[in-house]
Amino acid sequence: MKNILVSGGAGFIGSAFVRHMVTTYPEYNIVCYDKLTYAGNIDNLLPVSDEENYRFERGDVADRAAVERVLNRYAIDAIVNFAAESHVDRSILAPDAFIHTDVVGAYILLDEGRKHGIERFCQVSTDEVYGDIEEGLSGEDDRFLPNSPYAASKAGGELMVRAYHVTFGMDTVITRGSNTYGPYQYPEKLIPFFATEALDDRPLPVYGDGKQIRDWLYVDDHARGVDRILHAGKSGEAYNLAGENQRRNLEVTRRILQLLGKPESLIRHVPDREGHDRRYAMTAEKARALGWRREFEFDRGLEATVNWYVDNEWWWRKIKTGEYLEFYQRQYAGRLASSS
Ligand code: NAD
Ligand code: DAU
Numbered sequence: 001m002k003n004i005l006v007s008g009g010a011g012f013i014g015s016a017f018v019r020h021m022v023t024t025y026p027e028y029n030i031v032c033y034d035k036l037t038y039a040g041n042i043d044n045l046l047p048v049s050d051e052e053n054y055r056f057e058r059g060d061v062a063d064r065a066a067v068e069r070v071l072n073r074y075a076i077d078a079i080v081n082f083a084a085e086s087h088v089d090r091s092i093l094a095p096d097a098f099i100h101t102d103v104v105g106a107y108i109l110l111d112e113g114r115k116h117g118i119e120r121f122c123q124v125s126t127d128e129v130y131g132d133i134e135e136g137l138s139g140e141d142d143r144f145l146p147n148s149p150y151a152a153s154k155a156g157g158e159l160m161v162r163a164y165h166v167t168f169g170m171d172t173v174i175t176r177g178s179n180t181y182g183p184y185q186y187p188e189k190l191i192p193f194f195a196t197e198a199l200d201d202r203p204l205p206v207y208g209d210g211k212q213i214r215d216w217l218y219v220d221d222h223a224r225g226v227d228r229i230l231h232a233g234k235s236g237e238a239y240n241l242a243g244e245n246q247r248r249n250l251e252v253t254r255r256i257l258q259l260l261g262k263p264e265s266l267i268r269h270v271p272d273r274e275g276h277d278r279r280y281a282m283t284a285e286k287a288r289a290l291g292w293r294r295e296f297e298f299d300r301g302l303e304a305t306v307n308w309y310v311d312n313e314w315w316w317r318k319i320k321t322g323e324y325l326e327f328y329q330r331q332y333a334g335r336l337a338s339s340s
Contacts, residue, residue, distance in 0.1 A: 008083030015044035061105030106157035182219030208272035217243030218296035
């Protein structure tokens with residue numbers, strides 16, 4: 001593998017992966033292919049924009065002709081697919097784009113990748129494919145029980161990857177990451193949303209009782225995990241990338257407020273997300289056997305993250321305008337009006 005296409009590389013985790021790959025492997029050419037949706041942000045790639053082994057191409061993963069062009073132009077050897085619609089709340093409001101990108105897009109990349117004869121296809125997936133897990137840890141062979149349109153679309157993308165491996169013998173690997181946090185995350189997701197809202201003394205809408213559990217993984221650990229699986233994963237296999245940092249949402253919210261010196265009176269309990277999964281948790285044994293382990297403890301990672309949002313208003317203030325405010329209105333206005 002020398003020429004690597006990173007689709008969705010202008011998003012939160014994809015850009016961390018691009019920054020990591022460009023600097024760790026100067027012998028590779030890293031081509032970022034991204035549609036630049038509301039969540040894609042070229043600012044995320046500024047740290048590597050002048051590097052010789054980095055290129056950016058704007059395009060849609062579901063656009064077959066454009067995908068074919070980029071594979072040929074850069075003689076791509078491997079595809080790492082981060083491209084997705086990624087926010088559960090948006091998938092409840094409007095699922096169409098999720099099917100387009102997460103299912104059809106994954107299929108087009110696979111199909112064009114196969115025709116082009118790539119060496120390896122790496123699909124970046126999520127712990128949400130396992131669905132709600134009340135106790136214990138999800139293992140890679142557990143059944144899929146996705147509950148949101150987002151989770152179902154990611155499961156659909158993964159199943160197509162499996163089918164291309166079994167049917168056509170394509171070399172594929174899949175990663176299933178847990179809830180990821182860190183710098184450059186679009187401020188619709190819990191941690192950057194609450195940190196930036198609290199900085200402006202605005203209410204923090206906690207869904208339901210706030211006792212839901214997520215397993216938090218620092219973004220650089222996630223990026224290194226995908227690198228490890230891309231290089232060492234066994235063809236046809238899936239690997240959990242678990243943060244092993246399980247926390248209740250309320251605990252995370254209180255910690256963000258503490259770090260910012262803001263009062264807990266900003267917390268509002270609002271009507272719950274529809275179909276809200278109570279808990280995700282996975283075992284990390286299989287990826288650990290390949291030499292990957294997460295480095296960041298949650299307390300250290302959260303402090304670094306909150307400090308990054310304090311120091312980088314230039315990055316997030318311009319995002320919290322226009323389309324963002326329309327989404328905020330649709331998602332939260334009614335909920336906050338009936339909050340406690
Ligand atoms: P993100 O929303 O920040 O970024 C998604 C990127 O994909 C954006 O740059 C966007 O412009 C691009 N994109 C969207 N539709 C596209 C299309 N049709 N064609 C080309 N590019 C398109 O998402 P993220 O949080 O960085 O997640 C990246 C991947 O990791 C996703 O596949 C997601 O399912 C998975 N994942 C995310 C998390 C998490 O906690 N954020 C955890 C596990 C797995
Ligand atoms: O588990 C991996 C998944 O993590 C990824 O596949 C998704 O792409 C990513 O968005 C994330 O999904 P979640 O739904 O878990 O993340 P989110 O940040 O939206 O919410 C985290 C928890 O916080 C969840 O229980 C819902 C809750 N929450 C979230 C928001 C945005 C609130 O209580 N209030 C909010 O306003």
